[in-house]
Amino acid sequence: MKRILIIDDEVNVALLLSKFLTRNGFDVSTASSGTGGMEALKNGEFQLVLCDFRLEDTDGREMLRNIKQQYPKTGVIIITGYSDIKMAVELIKMGAYDYITKPLYPDEILNTINKAFETHHALVEVDEEPQAAIVPEKAKASKDTKKTVFASEFVTGTSKASRELARQIELVAPTNYSVIILGESGTGKESVAKSIHLNSPRHNQPFIAMDCGSLTKELAASEFFGHEKGSFTGALYTKIGHFEMANGGTLFLDEVGNLSYEIQAALLRTVQERKVKRIGSTKEIDLDVRIIIATNENLQDGIQKGRFREDLYHRFNEFSIYMPPLRDRGHDIILLAEHFLKIANQELGRNVESLSQEVIDCFMNYRWQGNIRELKNVMRRATLLTEGNEITLKALPLEMSTYKLSYEPSSHSNGHHSSTHTEVPEVKENRHDLKNAALEAEYETIIRVLREVNFNKTKAAEILNIDRKTLYNKMKAINLK
């Protein structure tokens, strides 16, 4: 029998909770003070303690500390009077399994308790395994590697905006809060979602990213909830949905603003009930998934126009993070550029060392509509095009060189400004010139294909459907040979 101890000095609350949990099959005892609670723990074995944060003789923090010290295997859920993210972080860091806020909703309590028991059960099993010492170590090593690899790929930045972003990630990561990440395309929303996951207690569970922007109405339900073989025409195999895949971990939903109203309703139901059923199945699967969503449009606007459900928005919006556009991240632009230069050097077997002052000026003043993703592409391409040690304006896309003509170099331009104009490739100032656009597209395609085939020109020519000689000529024309 699963044993629970409720510690609450509001006797009526304790009694009601006790009755409700007993009806649901638990063996429940109650205590009305901290001292009484510790006494009860001494006399009986409890797997779980539900403890009110405010007690007459002590508080939840103190109780948690004592219980964790004396009964480390006992799970603790704290009941608090109000939702306070700082406190949630602190309690979870101290080892609380979770916390519930008042007013108490029976379903929510039961869900949290059931989840806690599942985890508790798993822990006991690991402890009792003969190779217990090896299993957790292995698990720890792999999750630590994941974290380390990600940390080496993620540039935190030093600008005010980046420091604030880092602070918010640190604050929300350890909790179970749903998070909305708002920001322009390419600002790093998915990277931040991953960072939250990897810094949360779920870090060794799956992180599943789902691009809702590309989902058709027909496919969406299947993608979210999965389906059984034969449940509709075309369902040739059983498919596991993204909710199920992410179970225990984090589900990241990108571009949620594009989901149809029906799917939004189904999503809300699943999130509320914490259960999922594959299409064509009657079996309900319990879910424990943290949801992080991203959008580059204003969801409030979607709500007003009746395109996005307000209840779903509030369900997701337990915490929101605003991603700064790259152009507002000051010197981070250069830190990121240098980071991408290092990666491109490794990928392309190059040894390009730095950016010229003109390139730095251009980067600091450019609009970066594609944000970090655009910078990453620009750096990859510039590294490929650079023969010497330093990336110069010549290696930047036409669009950027043209853009350069419209900005005033910043004060740290080092006096090299006058020479830059001779280095700028011949481009028309009209950015919408169709010929430029066509050239640009051709350029991008050639580089992409060359990379895909590891710079094998015969293969590249085949894919591009041109003869080798034409490819050579084109490569020469764009400085690639």
Ligand SMILES: Nc1ncnc2c1ncn2[C@@H]1O[C@H](COP(=O)(O)OP(=O)(O)OP(=O)(O)O)[C@@H](O)[C@H]1O
């Ligand atoms: N802080 C960072 N450090 C290094 N690379 C980053 C960082 N943030 C984002 N990137 C890289 O920039 C690219 C775009 O990032 P990401 O996909 O997270 O952006 P996004 O805002 O989710 O984009 P979209 O709106 O198009 O879905 C990715 O290749 C990612 O690896």
